[in-house]
Amino acid sequence: MKEYGESYAVRARTIVPMTNEKAARGKDLFEPISSIDNGVLLVHKNYVVACGKKKDLELPKGLIVHDLGDVSLIPGVINCHAHIDISHLAGKTQWGAGFSAWLTSLIPLCPRHEPEDTREIDAAREKALAQCAMKGTACIGSIASPSLRTLAALENLANKKGIRLIHLCEAFGQKINALATVVDDMHKECPNALLSAAGHALYSTTGETLKAASRIAASFNRRMSLHLAESPEEVDMLTSGRGELYEIFTHGVLPPSWxxxxxxxxxxxxxxxxxxxxxxxxCVHVSEDEAELLAAMDVAVCLCPRSNANLACGTARVETFIEKGILLCLGTDGLTSSPDLDVIQEACFLKKTKDLPANALLRMLTVNGAYALGLPLAMGRLAPGSPARFALLPSCLELKLSPR
Ligand SMILES: [Zn+2]
Structure with a gap:
């Protein structure tokens, strides 16, 4: 996305503002979406002031209108799951040989403590965030280790690129004290930062620690993020104690009492x-009954289909999730399992592999993602008060629109 200045307008053949859209489930995902032909978006100081038909809007005299031409403009998209903090590890992990092989290649690359000199790490984070901004990402659910320095650095870098982060501070193993303290410190250091908590996974983190992380997330009125049912190896370890994950995590990460x-x-x-x-x-390895349970408990499921394909983890039963009425949103995961952090590409991938209707995918990219992350109402929309972030609808998504 280009930077234009303090006050400007953008004109496009079609604008899809999502203004009257609520988070959608089941059949509601497929409903037509209201659109504006020959639309103009009026922006002041990084926020949307108005959005409507060009002929209906009174534009201030002398205002520059940037004509984007024959395109469809959609709200800045929401990436509900990314690991920006480890962007410097891009291209260094093993893909295509299963989850355990990937994890085995990743673990030695992750030092226990952040090094003193973080210039290379920060440069990779900045580059990743710049690419997200270019692709029209408005907000990212950012998984990060509980380090005040990491969280503050990510907040600072994202602010510079005009991206909002939800910091999903991640509990791992058996320790929770560090997470609680860091979240508290971050709240004091960056009072405007949006905070929540994550638990890494059921196979790596104790139940007590996950429960504590869930309570921290609830204290911010948000959901706790958790890698859940990602791989066949996860199911194997939890049901039978077999496999490489068991070997990896019961030697030092999980307590001997586990x-x-x-x-x-x-x-x-x-x-x-x-x-x-x-x-x-x-949620790749979820049975039909389990999907019903997720729906009944109003769990939001974040699909990361390209990461699952790259690591040969399997394919989530998206059609079943829709049928059961689960709240769905999209995430890229990190650059250690995905080629980029462009969440629109997840939608294109699902269009290609599952032939899901574009309307459902656009809702997942915008209003559903905003709801899942507990964002303010204006996010995922182009309404007055929304941040002036927008994306171009890619040609792979052909929407069913109802022009107004
Ligand atoms: Zn992840």
């Missing part, structure tokens, strides 16, 4: 009371 739960991921998360305010990421 026992195999003998439950599949979704029922285990339910037994720990985690489903009540959950943003469940991946």
């Amino acid at each position: 026992t195999v739960p003998k439950m599949r991921p979704v029922p285990l998360a339910n037994s720990l009371g985690l489903l009540s305010n959950l943003l469940a990421v991946h």
